[in-house]
Amino acid sequence: GAGVSQTPSNKVTEKGKYVELRCDPISGHTALYWYRQSLGQGPEFLIYFQGTGAADDSGLPNDRFFAVRPEGSVSTLKIQRTERGDSAVYLCASSLSGWTGKFFGPGTRLTVL
Amino acid sequence: AQKVTQAQTEISVVEKEDVTLDCVYETRDTTYYLFWYKQPPSGELVFLIRRNSFDEQNEISGRYSWNFQKSTSSFNFTITASQVVDSAVYFCALSGKETSGSRLTFGEGTQLTVNP
Numbered sequence: 001g002a003g004v005s006q007t008p009s010n011k012v013t014e015k016g017k018y019v020e021l022r023c024d025p026i027s028g029h030t031a032l033y034w035y036r037q038s039l040g041q042g043p044e045f046l047i048y049f050q051g052t053g054a055a056d057d058s059g060l061p062n063d064r065f066f067a068v069r070p071e072g073s074v075s076t077l078k079i080q081r082t083e084r085g086d087s088a089v090y091l092c093a094s095s096l097s098g099w100t101g102k103f104f105g106p107g108t109r110l111t112v113l
Numbered sequence: 114a115q116k117v118t119q120a121q122t123e124i125s126v127v128e129k130e131d132v133t134l135d136c137v138y139e140t141r142d143t144t145y146y147l148f149w150y151k152q153p154p155s156g157e158l159v160f161l162i163r164r165n166s167f168d169e170q171n172e173i174s175g176r177y178s179w180n181f182q183k184s185t186s187s188f189n190f191t192i193t194a195s196q197v198v199d200s201a202v203y204f205c206a207l208s209g210k211e212t213s214g215s216r217l218t219f220g221e222g223t224q225l226t227v228n229p
Contacts, residue, residue, distance in 0.1 A: 033215070035217075040221075040222075041221060043219050048215055055215075056215070056216060059216070089156065091158065099146065099208075099215060102148075103160055104157060104159075104160075106157045107156055107157070
C-alpha cells in the first residue's frame with residue numbers, strides 16, 4: 001500500500017499479558033517512529049529508528065517496552081506485563097529521513113483490562 | 114526543553130467563517146522545524162505542513178495559510194471559508210536538534226468543529 005499500515009487496528013488484552021504491535025512503513029522510508037496517544041492528548045514520542053538501529057529510545061516509559069526493526073523496514077513494538085495505564089493508541093510514522101515530513105499510520109488502539 | 118502550547122482547546126464556528134488556530138512554541142535550538150497535523154474522527158494523523166526556522170515567509174495552500182513569526186515564537190494556522198469537513202483535532206508540533214532532530218513534540222491539540 002501507499003501509506004503506513006499498522007496491525008492490529010484494535011487489541012484488547014488482560015493485565016499482565018504480553019503484546020506485539022506491528023508497523024509497516026512507507027516503502028523506502030529509512031526513518032520510523034513510534035508514538036503513544038492517550039485520550040484527549042497529543043501524541044508522545046516513544047522511539048525513533050534510522051534503518052535497523054534505534055537512534056533515540058528515550059521516550060520509552062520503562063523496560064517493559066521494547067521495539068525492533070531487524071531488516072530496516074517493518075517494526076514491532078513489544079510490551080511485556082501490560083498494565084491498565086498502557087491503554088492508548090499506538091501510532092507509527094515513517095519518513096524519508098529524520099528531518100523530513102513524517103507520515104502516520106492509523107494506529108493500534110490497545111486496551112488493557 | 115521543547116514545548117508546544119495550543120491554548121485553544123476547542124473552537125466552534127459556522128461554515129464559511131474564517132478560523133485561526135494558535136500555536137506557540139519554546140525551544141533552545143536555533144535550527145528547528147514546525148509542523149501542523151490534522152486528526153479527523155477516523156483517527157489518522159494527516160500531515161499538513163513543515164516549516165523550517167530559517168524561512169519566515171507565510172505560506173498559503175488553498176484555503177489553508179500559515180503565519181510563522183519567530184519574534185513571538187508562533188506558528189498560527191488559518192482556515193479560510195471553513196467547511197464541515199474541516200472538523201477535526203489539529204496539532205502543532207516541533208522538532209529540533211535538542212531532541213535528536215527528528216523527534217516531534219506535539220501540543221495538546223485544538224478541536225475544531227465547523228457547523229453547517
